[in-house]
Amino acid sequence: MWSPTLLTGVALGGMLGALARYALGAALAPLVLKSGFPWVTLLINVSGSFALGLLSALALRGTVSPEARAALGVGFLGAYTTFSTFSVDLDGMLLRGDTLRAGAYLLGNVGLGLLAALAGRVVGR
Known part of the structure; x- marks a missing residue:
């Protein structure tokens, strides 16, 4: 279960997922x-x-x-997605009293995330 191949895949996937997240954030920073x-x-x-x-x-x-599932799911997507940033962003909106945007952000992440996961499963079938 803990083979060197599996661990290397998770590590490389995590590195690439983190880099992808950083690059996308940098590219879209002006929009934010x-x-x-x-x-x-x-x-x-x-x-x-x-x-x-x-x-x-x-x-x-x-x-x-x-091995591929671990590298892509745990490694790449684990580093690419970010529940902690979502939580901090949401908390900041609530602290500023921006409840309308906070609600939209909450529904967007949870609702669209669920729909996207379902769509991915359907496409994968």
């Missing part, structure tokens, strides 16, 4: 600054939910090896 809304975190969490739903469906079909 202009709008004051954490679009990057929302986009990352929804796209990551879709990708993990797809990966899970493919794994259930047996088309993805356990």
